[in-house]
Amino acid sequence: MGIFDKFKRGLEKSRDAVFGKLTGLFQGRKLDDSVFDELEEILIAADVGVDTAVWLVGRVKQAAWRERLVDTVRLPNLLQMAMEEALAGVDSRMRTAETGPSLYLIVGVNGVGKTTTIGKLARRYRDQGKRVILAAADTFRAAAIDQLVIWGERAGCDVVRHGPGADPAAVVYDAIMAARSRSMDVILCDTAGRLHNKGNLMAELAKIQKVASRELPGAPHEVLLVLDGTTGQNALNQAKAFQEVVSVSGIALTKLDGTAKGGVILPIVREYGIPVKWVGLGEDIEDLEIFDPAAFSAAVCQP
Amino acid sequence: MLEGLSNSLQKALGKLRSKGKLSEDDVAQAMREVRLALLAADVNVKVVKDFVDKVRERAVGQEVQRSLTPGQQVVKVVYEELTQLMGGQQARVRMAAVSPTVVMLVGLQGAGKTTAAAKLALSFRSHEHRPLLVAADIYRPAAIDQLQVLGRQIDVPVFSMGADVDPVKIVEAGKQEAIRQGADVMIVDTAGRLHVDTELMDELARILQLVPADELLLVVDAMTGQDAVHVAEAFHEKLSLTGVVLTKLDGDTRGGAALTVRAVTGCPIKYVGLGEKIEPLEAFHPDRMASRILGMGDVLSLIERAQQTLDMDKAQEMEGRLRKAEFTLDDFREQLQQVRKLGPLDQIVKMLPGVNKLKGLDNLQMDESKLQRIDAIISSMTKQERSDPGLMNASRRRRVALGSGVTVRDVNQVLNQFEQARQMMKQFSGVGKRMGNKRAALQSLKSMPGFSGLSNPAELMVGKENPLLPGPGDAVGPRRHHKKKRR
Ligand SMILES: Nc1nc2c(ncn2[C@@H]2O[C@H](COP(=O)(O)OP(=O)(O)OP(=O)(O)O)[C@@H](O)[C@H]2O)c(=O)[nH]1
Ligand SMILES: [Mg+2]
Numbered sequence: 001m002g003i004f005d006k007f008k009r010g011l012e013k014s015r016d017a018v019f020g021k022l023t024g025l026f027q028g029r030k031l032d033d034s035v036f037d038e039l040e041e042i043l044i045a046a047d048v049g050v051d052t053a054v055w056l057v058g059r060v061k062q063a064a065w066r067e068r069l070v071d072t073v074r075l076p077n078l079l080q081m082a083m084e085e086a087l088a089g090v091d092s093r094m095r096t097a098e099t100g101p102s103l104y105l106i107v108g109v110n111g112v113g114k115t116t117t118i119g120k121l122a123r124r125y126r127d128q129g130k131r132v133i134l135a136a137a138d139t140f141r142a143a144a145i146d147q148l149v150i151w152g153e154r155a156g157c158d159v160v161r162h163g164p165g166a167d168p169a170a171v172v173y174d175a176i177m178a179a180r181s182r183s184m185d186v187i188l189c190d191t192a193g194r195l196h197n198k199g200n201l202m203a204e205l206a207k208i209q210k211v212a213s214r215e216l217p218g219a220p221h222e223v224l225l226v227l228d229g230t231t232g233q234n235a236l237n238q239a240k241a242f243q244e245v246v247s248v249s250g251i252a253l254t255k256l257d258g259t260a261k262g263g264v265i266l267p268i269v270r271e272y273g274i275p276v277k278w279v280g281l282g283e284d285i286e287d288l289e290i291f292d293p294a295a296f297s298a299a300v301c302q303p
Numbered sequence: 304m305l306e307g308l309s310n311s312l313q314k315a316l317g318k319l320r321s322k323g324k325l326s327e328d329d330v331a332q333a334m335r336e337v338r339l340a341l342l343a344a345d346v347n348v349k350v351v352k353d354f355v356d357k358v359r360e361r362a363v364g365q366e367v368q369r370s371l372t373p374g375q376q377v378v379k380v381v382y383e384e385l386t387q388l389m390g391g392q393q394a395r396v397r398m399a400a401v402s403p404t405v406v407m408l409v410g411l412q413g414a415g416k417t418t419a420a421a422k423l424a425l426s427f428r429s430h431e432h433r434p435l436l437v438a439a440d441i442y443r444p445a446a447i448d449q450l451q452v453l454g455r456q457i458d459v460p461v462f463s464m465g466a467d468v469d470p471v472k473i474v475e476a477g478k479q480e481a482i483r484q485g486a487d488v489m490i491v492d493t494a495g496r497l498h499v500d501t502e503l504m505d506e507l508a509r510i511l512q513l514v515p516a517d518e519l520l521l522v523v524d525a526m527t528g529q530d531a532v533h534v535a536e537a538f539h540e541k542l543s544l545t546g547v548v549l550t551k552l553d554g555d556t557r558g559g560a561a562l563t564v565r566a567v568t569g570c571p572i573k574y575v576g577l578g579e580k581i582e583p584l585e586a587f588h589p590d591r592m593a594s595r596i597l598g599m600g601d602v603l604s605l606i607e608r609a610q611q612t613l614d615m616d617k618a619q620e621m622e623g624r625l626r627k628a629e630f631t632l633d634d635f636r637e638q639l640q641q642v643r644k645l646g647p648l649d650q651i652v653k654m655l656p657g658v659n660k661l662k663g664l665d666n667l668q669m670d671e672s673k674l675q676r677i678d679a680i681i682s683s684m685t686k687q688e689r690s691d692p693g694l695m696n697a698s699r700r701r702r703v704a705l706g707s708g709v710t711v712r713d714v715n716q717v718l719n720q721f722e723q724a725r726q727m728m729k730q731f732s733g734v735g736k737r738m739g740n741k742r743a744a745l746q747s748l749k750s751m752p753g754f755s756g757l758s759n760p761a762e763l764m765v766g767k768e769n770p771l772l773p774g775p776g777d778a779v780g781p782r783r784h785h786k787k788k789r790r
Contacts, residue, residue: 045348047528050339110551110579111413111524141579142452143445150444164452195554228413232345232528234556255412258497260530283412283442 029072036061039079046263047232052270056082080297086266087293092277095221095249101133101179103172103187103212103219106252107205107242108226110193113254113280115144117226118188119151120280120288126156130185135175136161137168137208138192148190154285168192168204169211176215189220196241209246222249224277229255229262239268253291254280325373330362337381344557344596347532350566358384382593388562389589390571397545399517402487403435403478409507409542410522411534412495415550417446419522419576419584420492421453423548426574426583427488428459435486437477438463439470439510440494450492457581460484470494474510491516498537507542519545520573523564525552531560532567539568549587550576557596632689635721636681639674676709680717683707692718 029035036057043053059082060075067074096102104121106114118134125132134152136159138144145161152159160175172189179187191208194201212219225248227235242248251274253262265276276291319325319333334355341351358380361367367376398404406423408416417440424434436454438461440446447463454461462477474491481489493510496503511519521544523531538544547564552575561572572592574584681689683706688694695703695718704711 041348044342045529047345047530050342109526109554111415113413141449142456143448146448147443147445195551197553197555228524228526230411230524230528230530230534231526232556232560233343234345234526234554235528237555255497258411258499258530259533260528264528 031064031069031072035072046261048263049233049267052267059085083297084293086270090269090275090293092275092291094277097218097221101184101187102221103189103216104222104224105189105209105212105220106224106226107191107246108193109195109238112226112228114193114226115147115151115190116283117252117254117280118190119155120285121188122155122157123285124288125186132157132186132188133175133179133184134159135172135187135189137171138190139164139166139168139171140192169208172208173211173215196238202245206245223247224250224252226252226254229253230258230260231264233264235264236267239272239274243272243274248274250275250277252278252280257281319377322373330359333377334359340597341559344559345528346559347529347563350563354384354388385593386590389565389592396573397517403481404488405514405516406488406518406520407491407493407516408520408522409493409538410495411497414495414522414524415576416495416522417449417492418579419548419550420490421457421581422576422584424459424490425457425581429583432488433486434459434488434490435481435484436461437474437489437491439473439491441466441470442494453581470506471509471513474514478514498534504541511542520548522548522550523560525549525558525560526554526556527560531563535564535567544568544570546570546573548574548576553577558592559596561592562596630725632681632684632692632721636678639677676713677717679707680709680714692721
């Protein structure tokens, strides 16, 4: 199964929900203001947010005028084009170190799927023949280290860990040393979930980043912010706050296998220009896909 | 962007408030703003629609139009309806006639069930119950370990059978174990699952068939967006929930999901989670949630926290000295330290209404270091100087600047701030006698740098500044919730 298929399959439910509404809306309707109002509402119901929904509908309206449309048949296509426009320029490639290991720091609020995403990424890089090591820098949450160790076993890679309550920056430091001496290609650093409005915890993250960049030139090569696809407009606050502290370079959007649509990434990409790189589509180790703007838009608005 | 919306909402409603007569346009404009504010808070689109319709109906109705201050009435209606929609009064937990009471926590992955289970156990224990935690999440790696670690931390027994046993069996055996131990409450931590995962939803139904729950609580992340409606609907339809636990409310989310879930299930929100530290879950206050969703901050929680954290004796002693005009730099510093105990500044500030109007709030991180600087500056003064800042002439200021590694300008600034605080507190000490301790707590807050631009907290409390907080005479006054928090 190709990536696109898998991605689409994962998004099937959400697409059904949106398209269910769209077909109803589009069937034999004349194109008037009420159609656009309803379209706006559907977008808001997908967590796109009022501002971006208004913007998208505006784009669709313009295009409809240009094409002198009188009915709604082509509306899904126009909407898809507008969405792709909003996501334009998203580069989902991961940056890698020129020499030596690449260090990826995984951050986010509590319970979004950081540890799981690390397990999935580890498997993916292992499958590509890379040597991967995990750093258990969530020393705070109960049994977080054990959880990562289990993922390490599943993915077939070692985990650098200290005891509960240890300094997370020290764990990252050790991971870098281990990666160097054992010539690893990828270091994946798990971090404790933290709410973005907690200054002291965010400062801890900045410290981890500082230690990483001091010990390994160019590191962290990516700071991935994990966002839960079911999150609403608060994801914008999360993106802003994390970006300010650790210069987030990409987003992993998880839990899109449910009915949540993850529409909040549209305003995030539009406002903060942070590219979405990965999509989580389940709890299994394979349930991770590269984010594809076209597929995302298509899956959301096409049958 | 979000703050902007709540600003315009406050403006729109503020405008209404002063009107003697309401035109259709006035109402329409206000309703538009209410809609936007609710949507920005992630309240479900349909729920918003129903809500706005209801408010509009009442706003153009007799009750409002015939009142002497129709504008004010509309404001009251919005607030009332919102509070009503979230359940009006606080809801309590249902205890079984025959022990053990079975409480089961269900929800999506990552909602915070395990943490909530431990907190709930703590709540029960502090009410003289003997809880038993049952680990029924066999899917997520190390989920059982997590519950066990938490159980040890709070000294509550945890029943588990490992990850290779059917959860139905675990819960059944858990109940037997509860009876054997004489535990009167068993709290079941279940695996997170998607509401569309029929297999796992069936598993819950099977558990409940054998071990019916007295309380079946849906755990919902307060940051959830529009999807909350599907989740709540599916769980409720399949399992008949009895209540909701709203987690991660210590973030800066407006938490509109609370409204959605409540509207969809009709179940009361019984508890809220306010942090990772294992403390008893807190009771849910519909009225406070109402103002939070509308972007008006959560002054009451802030005041409660201030009451708990601040040293009231010290505050009162300080107040006495203030009256005798003895307030010194030492007192000033003492106050700053007390305020810092309240928690990170950015968090405190977010709880204050109207705070978005203050400038420079983006740089709160810096403010924390500012506090440290003030501390350093005051420490570099002699005892004499601290008790009589009038002594601080130019050369003394230079010396202090040198000693604390700052510029003379910084020193001047601190002295000015101190003077401002002193002035403000003088004014304040005459206000609001009936507030007792609260007043002392607020004084400390007020003297904080950066807060000097705030309007009088006494006014905030009775809602003069906030069109949506009912005034002192109104029926839904927030004050009656000042009961001491349950411990
Ligand atoms: N359905 C679904 N569940 C997911 C996905 N990603 C993660 N999860 C689940 O979400 C829950 C939380 O995942 P974790 O990886 O522990 O999240 P975390 O961010 O590391 O959590 P903390 O470290 O506690 O902050 C687990 O039950 C995961 O199985 C996904 O893409 N889809
Ligand atoms: Mg984790």
